[in-house]
Amino acid sequence: GESVGLHLPTLSVQEGDNSIINCAYSNSASDYFIWYKQESGKGPQFIIDIRSNMDKRQGQRVTVLLNKTVKHLSLQIAATQPGDSAVYFCAEANTDKLIFGTGTRLQVFP
């Protein structure tokens, strides 16, 4: 799907550079956080998650950082590739439902 549209913040990076996408969450009681990637015409795809008892978690080319003091979450993508172009959402869980951020559009140019 085209997901969140006209007013999405956009991050433009050059292929090969590192990307950092930031997210502020709303509830200090949230204890689980997920980053999703959504490409046009598709549903959100799980990238990486982190629980509130951690402040950093690494995956393949991705790292999530959690700062509970300021309720901030970030996603770092190393060596960004054209295939990373998509909308990225953070989500927080504080009950049994996920609350999604508005999303950030990542554009990768050669």
Next chain:
Amino acid sequence: KAGVTQTPRYLIKTRGQQVTLSCSPISGHRSVSWYQQTPGQGLQFLFEYFSETQRNKGNFPGRFSGRQFSNSRSEMNVSTLELGDSALYLCASSLDPIAGTRETQYFGPGTRLLVL
């Protein structure tokens, strides 16, 4: 293992009609959640089903309803469609082996509904 599947993928309806969307979760997943995605409001939680019971509900009018079957498949229904119901409807499933734990939700491709 097959992912979450949703049918139909695209749907066109007119105002006042009703619609039923279907979701088949990943095999073994028992929790199914539904979301509405629009350009203006982003991803919004509709409801969640577990063991054929609605466990959580978002802030949507009663025209939006759902159900879950014994095989964990789920349907959602929207009655008396309005133009503003045009959206991408996403279904997500998770394992949820223990109530209250946090499990990753995996999304299907969505059903794009257009109301004319």
